[in-house]
Amino acid sequence: MKLALKHQFNGFTLDLSLEAGTGVTALFGHSGAGKSTVINAVAGLLHPDSGYLEVDGQVLMDTKSGLHVPAHKRRFGTVFQDARLFPHLDVSQNLDFGTRYAPKGTKVNRDEVIDLLGLASLLSRAPNTLSGGEKQRVALGRALLSGPRMLLMDEPLASLDSARKQEILPYLEHLRDGPLGLPILYVSHALEEITRLADTLALIKGGKIAAQGSLTEVMGDPAVVPLLGVREAGAVIEATVLSHANDGLSQLAISGGTLDLPGVKASVGTRVRLRILAQDIMLSRTRPTDLSALNILPVTVQDIRMGDGPGAAVSLLAGEDRLLARVTRRAVSALNLTKGAEIFAVLKATTVAPSSIGR
Template sequence: MIDIAVQKQLGDFALDVSFTAPEGVTAIFGRSGSGKTSLINCVAGLLRPDAGHVRLNGDDLTRTPVHKRRIGYVFQDARLFPHMTVAQNLAFGGDHDRDAVIDLLGLEHLLNRRPANLSGGETSRVALGRALTSNPRLLLMDEPLAALDAPRKAEVLGYLERLCDTARVPVLYVTHDMSEVARLSHTLVIMDAGRVVRAGPVETVLSDPATVPQVGVRDAGAVLTGTVRSFDAADDLTEVALSAASLTLPGRLGPIGAEVRLRVPAQEVILALQPPQEISALNILSCRIDSLVEGVGPGVAVSLSCGGDKLLARVTRRSTRQMNLTVGQPIHAILKATAIAATDVGTRKDRT
């Protein structure tokens, strides 16, 4: 359990943050300048809070010298020692579970290289490995993928998903990328202007229409978890079973029984009063309207229940009025198979 309540004045900027989070990955999400990095620097001890506490399983880290906190920190720019090999950089972190870390992150063939001879993705993996070999009680990651291009980011995301499945330490993961939030985190903390504006389980927070202004219209969307039911090799389509329905998505997403986590953008969901006939979209889900929240522009965020799963749709006020949408009303959510980007889909583990 992480319990954070810190205040810090930084010039004209006031950081005043309070939240608790269970074990697992907690994403700290917000726009640039919201105070995300300042927060985890207070946790790490790189900034001394003016007041408050940072408790990890009951221990107040603010009362512990920085070098005794046992915190692993992965910076955005990696900060590897250029004169050391990969093996030496890992040894600088420590030797805790060294072989397991090397295997987890696929570092065996890189051990004799120096940082100048690594790709961006390889550099990020080594920085992560160095943090893990230090036997941390808490792992901090500050935008670790922000400097990578799309192929390298996809590569490292796969390793991070494996880490999230196997790590026994809590993680605070700073990002402004909602795909990373959806694929990696269990808990989401949204920051704005130095304060927490929303915190809770990621599925709950992102399916709430009130969250749309806080994450932005383009990033708004629900997170779903399902299992791979089947794969159609002829059409290159995977069927993912949800609690009361299924989704058909492009590509092979994993073996039968594998857990799949995905983000469904609210702006990609179309609503219909009746089941549509003879349309190209492969996904038509029977839902119920839980709530409707009007935005400051022309949009209305609609929260939907589909069995035990929550969806979010964004439609116009005109459509809401013309369809006479109301809370409790049955509705059909329509989603093209190609509406969910590959970067928004992660395969976690075999559940069989």
């Protein structure tokens, strides 16, 4: 997807360009940043002052030439914050409604979608008997059965509580990694969701792209800490599950060593994704001993960014993985941290929550 947008609202200007490939491209920003406006423009629900949209080599919008393919002809499946199911139809009938809009020759296997989203036991249920997470799975199934070329997901989990979010996130991970191979444009202001799902991340602030790139590159960049907030900033790395111990801890291999963490439900050999918050990493010049923290990794300082206050963000390289640590300016001085310094990163096992471990 190639996208360029410019649109003037009362007191707000959206002006950005974005390129997205396969997988999940996530737009993150705080309320009012312009995320949903981007989704509406891509879906064809907004006619921007200036814009260009190309998907799969087909131009769907070009304001210079006056081209604006209507929303119903763009072949996008859209899932909103509220499921918008038809209350007078059961789950099976709601799913079938999506198939009415599938283009001729589109091969979307209904049974595969039902299996992918775990809907078999819900088919005869009425929407008002479903949980929030179940409703969103049905809405997603209906969108898939319309035979879209791309999925647009606008804050699809925002109305769900934490338990329901954890219920539906594995299904979204299966969709991302599954055989359908649909590109997904995913909008959210919840980093917990984005770090579990995204391949590419674009940070939006005040209607403009503040940073974009692969998820691991953007999340590991100390320059984005002010954009994310000091409590949300942290790196995302991949690991392989090595073993599960009887005490509830699992050992995972990363490129820079091993980590022992609780709450890992994946089987041995599975690749998982970990979000490690910057505020949870401590730094030491020498390898510490006699600590309760189990995870000590040799790392190399890649970059140091001083904040406006007493804090500093330190980018670290652990093997081939980028980590991010948030410490004080005083600690940077006391440890004499400089680019290229070889030090140790310390991480308590319990600081990585199960919700921060994804497929």
